[in-house]
Amino acid sequence: MLGINSFAQGLADNIVGEIVDKSGNPVSGAMIGVLSAPEIKVYSDSHGQFEISASQNDKLIVDAPDQSKKQVVVNGNKRIKIVMDHASQPVNIGFGIKQTVGESTMSVASAANSDFNNRSAKNIGNSLFGNVLGLTTLQGTGDYSSYEPTFYVRGLQTLAGKNPLVMVDGIERNISYITPEEVENVIVLKDAPAVALYGYKGANGAINIITKRGKYKSNEINFSYDHAFNWEERRPEFADAYTYANAMNEAFVNDGKSPKYSALELNAFQSGKYPYLYPNVDWIKECFKDVGASNIFNLSFRGGGTRMRYYTLINLQDNQGFVANPNMNDGYSTQNKYSKANFRTNLDIDLTNTTKVLVNIDGTLLETLRPGLSSDNLWDKIYTVPAASFPIKTESGLWGGNATWDGYSNPVALTEGRAYSKAHTRALFADLTLNQDLSAVTKGLSAWTRLAYDNISAYWENHTREYQFGSDAVSEWTNGEPSAYSHYTGGKDGTMSSDSKLDWQNKNFNFGIGANYDRTFGNHSISSVLMWNYEYRNSNGQNNTWYRNSASLYNHYGYKGKYYADLSLTMAASNKLAPGHRWAFSPTVSAAWVLSKENFMKNISFVDFLKLRASWGIINVDNIPAEGYWEQAFTGGNGYNLGGNYDWSSGWQEGRLASTSFTNEKSYKYNLGLDASLFKGLNVTLEGFYQRRSDIWVSAGGTNSAVLGADSPYINGGIVDNWGLELGTDYTKSITSDLLVNGGLNFTLSKNKIVDEREEPRAYNYLRRTNNSVEQIYGLQAIGFFKDQADIDNSPAQQFSQVKPGDIKYKDQNGDGVINENDEVKLGYNYVCPEIYYSFHIGMEYKGFGFNAMFQGVGNYTAVLNTKSMYWPLINNTNISNYYYENRWTPENTDAKFPRLTSESNENNFRTNSVWLENRSFLKLRNVELYYKFANSLLAKTKYIKTAKVYVRGVDLLCFDHIKQSDPEQYGNNYPLTRSVVVGVALGF
Template structure:
């Protein structure tokens, strides 16, 4: 029998049997049948199989949503989902959430996609991987049509698990996670630092700061309190942290009732090296989160069904207290924790000891603006953040076939609330040290006994820091039926939502009225039509409402007579879509700045903009009002192909084009300064994006062996067509026509060899140049190097144009492994991190990498310019020396596991399954940045790698 007929019969059989039996049956489906039967949700209160769906949607199933042992589903799906660009960010465990783009950068306004959990906009940070059934990436107009103003940048739809009829099951899992930092910054020792400072001062034409005796003292450690040698990274942070993750799931139900309940607990202890030196409290970076989900489905009557989703989250994070210099007493403690990594990146190893000989925390007036990071991590006490969240919605579905066969209705109400309480228990501490003087008889003298009195009692302040609330309501009427070869599903729906956040005038109201229809002929031709009217309180009167039409179609070629007898073709489908998706994005937070004339009172301005000053204080006009405002529009085109071959190979291909128009831009390029007012914002921006996505997955059983391999590849390119750019003096400065977030800078052509080389070269105007400084190309040919010689260099530093991944796995009699690699290309980094790449400026330190790669007369072909002790505007421009290829290939996860034999589980009488596993996440990276991580570099916590030991039990 033809395989696609088997698919239809299998799905029909699954639909008519109990859920537990369904699960067993689904396990026997081939990879092709699973692919064709994937549920696609485009917001129409009904899911469609991939075979009949017309939209461009990729699906991440529950089989792969928890391979990284991450704290939330957002961090778990990094590298997964065809068309999804997901990038890690640095930070503490509680704050390191990824950045997402669907099909890359799309607009001058924003490219952030809409994130939905069970159909309502929610924070993905609160959802644990274990409770997720699937994550869908909605990419084209047909997929996002019903999400109104919020769907223009694509949608990430998270669907949580539900119960099963006539069953009961308990699952427990425990992950013990060992985290360690990668590419921790390495700064030079004290003697090398002192030599580097002297070299930099000599390069600047200045005298030495440190004598030979002092450098020797730094090197041999003879006077550790006067001439210290402190590795601030190792003294402040340990190399490892530990996370424990517990998850319990209860799934089941009876004849008319289903339930799914999940309890999740995460505890994490960070990298502070000495957090327990105080009596009664710890200063460790800690995070604890407990969450509980309850999803209920009840058949109230044979024709009335109720669905309830509840999620409660309690979390607490703790970190060292606020900056000591800003916290002179408990009542005046600075709000929020100090940035200790910034201190580590700033402070030289030679600055002062961790503690003075007297026991006082180290400090020195030369570095009075840089706090002792060890003291800050131990002596400033701590602060806490408490977050309390509740997410709830209830849906009633009514079968109205008594009125008309196939008629139904739904109504849903949702309410979410999140609040954050900040506790400030910071305190100040005394610090100082002895200051060395001149050397006499081969030994240093004491010039001063420096001390700052800042000791204070621990703070007790607590306050509500932020809150957010969201109300959602929708009601719909739908009709579905089949008439011979014809099938139809149509829906009329009204959506209403308001959200409010901390602050004044932040409440946003949105409404959508939509009609969506899905028509099929002979299960081989499908046509979808969506007509959506959307309203938003963010938009100006007269423009609040918009109309968004979308049309899409699919042709299931594998059901045609010329392919029906081809056994190895299980599914072959062509798709196409077009739609206009409107957006209510604005260029900032203050909506009214763009619609009405602004009047601002200031004591030093009359009567023009801020650059025109006088001694009179009065009200003045600030910015011209926008005339004839509109709203941003996305014209989306997509063609795609879905195929399943040989029962085991699944293929997906999509090509797309999008034109964004009426994007809000600041229109100063279209106005003259003579008017004396800031130019208005106008709907003048246009951006084109285009690209393609290709995915392949192969899964097959060979006796006792199962294998699965696959790959995804996406190219996302964009171009600014119009942005009301001001006239440029030279063509190389024009940014219109270039990609979004294109880096602009100077083209370096080497380093100046000597004074003669400087004299024979065009004048560089940024600062006085010396041998070893960067030499730039005179791009415009005017014999002067200045800002007019900037050109497009590298690619975007916000998102890569190429994003790809590949995975492989195999299993034999319960023993198996899975691994996924993910990479990027056409992606750039600007290496301007202080001390790491730009050393010594503003009294900072220098990394070992910068020191080893600096220009000297003996190393004229170095990677980086000479050292400078003062600000060097010539060298520290954005230029090709500092722009690096940010491409990378990472092992996102590898898992080795063993599933115990089912016979052994049956013999226990309790267990239905048991799995032991060891995982590794982000274990290695192939990239071009030797001492930084390409995903996240700068003055911040390094990214981490993890080793996980875990156990999963099913009862």
């Protein structure tokens, strides 16, 4: 226990205290001070305990390592327990502006490390499914190295540039390299005041990743190791060779051709008698194993004294993919591999009593390896090449291949004989902030400056091996046996060739300077910031250098600790915008009323905290339609025969006309919110929001006639409305000293409407995109399949291609007797971002044994099932799935799900229509954890180990949805999504 003696007259009572978080865990390394005597400071020990001298009615200020803060009035008790409750949780909007939920006027949601660090994810982005109210997180696809999510804050808000600003410690950065272990809080900024200080960048909301910092008077060492068993769920199931051959025959007959395969050939595929001539290759089974593995090691050091605090993390990760036979060549592997080393150190240094320095350094070394060239696109080949195409290798040992599917389409050859490619990524993120207390000039005044520099580069190695391939085909049969053959060979055997290049590079620089004024006058409190910020962002290539400036004044005012108001004024500039029109002004205002501190609420015992808030503001956006949109464009045009030899010379022609409007896109945001804590454990947040996005850049082509004779310019003519509601609840309660329960839910409904996009005139109102949602799907409404020729003759003519029985039959929307593009209507919802996003979690711990589970789902979300081979089969020599084959139209199965088979391009069937739409809603068990925390009495015998936990986790184990054959988050011809079981241990020293 840490304590001090009396420092001032009247502070004669020693107060013994304990600080715990909402789950009852001790909070170590917190600083506790006396408001009326700033020189008095003590620190909580490893058990969360402290001792301080204070008198009756003094206010104790608690500043915890996770940036939560709380004021507690000494009421005469010499023993107090301080719970860092919902109202004390941090609201960090960047630029050193740190508030609590209790005093914030803004719409801000957050998640703590204990909320999201239970998926054993490679980075923080893959840890956030359902954890933060208002944040939509959707899983991406690809191999492990490119397995990244997509974020939206409050859905789709505009016509272009829809993603939020993503930051680490207030600086825009790539979070792919940030591990969950090093993150203290994830803060999502949603309304206008919360994002105002970010100038042009915050209109779509912002995600601020707050990394861990040191602790006062502490010294902690933490180690964790996770080992994951991974498998790819819902791999596609393609037809075997015999089924494929029958499907092709059926397609040929449907197309008016003779069958492609004879009865003898069908029998050969079915019997497997001639595997080199009539193969039956399960390419997925031959290429991939069922289970992969990954490992994550974390070692961190956290602590410090009164003059310096530190947090240091060493993170090592590796992932072994699913390639079945990666070690078929001496000297190298063709396995999908991912290896990363990450080092972070955060320092807080008090150079003097008035001068403080914050230093953050994060370095990453990353290496990924893939079989063959990345351009080989292995899974695309899996979706393309049928089981009957060719053998893996010929009888003479050549890799299989033929004139239709060459050897570089052979999936096994690509995983074993094509060599490998390797990417190296090197990243350094560094920032320094210097704070100077200027109370000597005037009380409450301070100044700061921040300098940040990031450099990320990726280098690509291609190690390519050519090889010879071939196959044999039967050209004649005699007495039911092959008797003559044709031979095909292609490619060439060669040594491995290698080359390397700089793939991409990003360099970012930030500089800021500001002055703060924080002062309390009786019942009045003021917190103001005047600052200027400069940003430089550059990536390799042309026209990829951006400069932004902003000058801001932020004011936070409080009265009696229950009435708060904020005012932000920001002037921002961006070199993306036209010269002379690069500056824009963004004002925002917000207010909050803490009702629970009013006298009329004192007797309502179940209300612990209740606050109403409202905000309004204008946020400017520097999204642009094209580089140099304010200039006349010229493009290549027709040419002339010139010169003595009359050689052809290309010409130039007028392209897009220069824009004559120079304003920028704007966001008008409105927000109403309620925050409450009830029944000593239930936290509730309720939000309602509305936004109008105006002056969006769109083409003027919709309002100009083609008689203009040139491409129309861009104009600020787009308007989009976005509105919705959010509800978040969380309940944490210690039922007994041994039993802790928790649960909660998050729900977001976000809708939008295109009010104006200067749409061209359309023949019918139902064709108009205006007044419908952003990314709304449009297509033809299917009413069945043509039964026979008579049905075709007695139906409106469908003008896309010649139709036959089994083709899709469409509704004539306008009654003109023909089916064409004028019969397209809106179908389903959008395919980009769901309108409904929700999650719920439950957990319990009893005497160290515990579990927690997180479910997350979406609604009002539509899939367009246009994946080749799986849903659009056989065309252009592609494969066919069992699912399609079993549900296709035939004369005997007219009540089918899919149209007839065809080997030819079919514009009538394979276009966007209701046959290919599916409800994309899903509910996933994102993570479940079973664990045991060893008792303190047992660990005390080890002398050095303070905490120990063993656990088993399941990641994305269950999915309830309507698609079934593919994952609703990824149904294209790419890597299937993975599921995992993780075993792990965490130790604290």
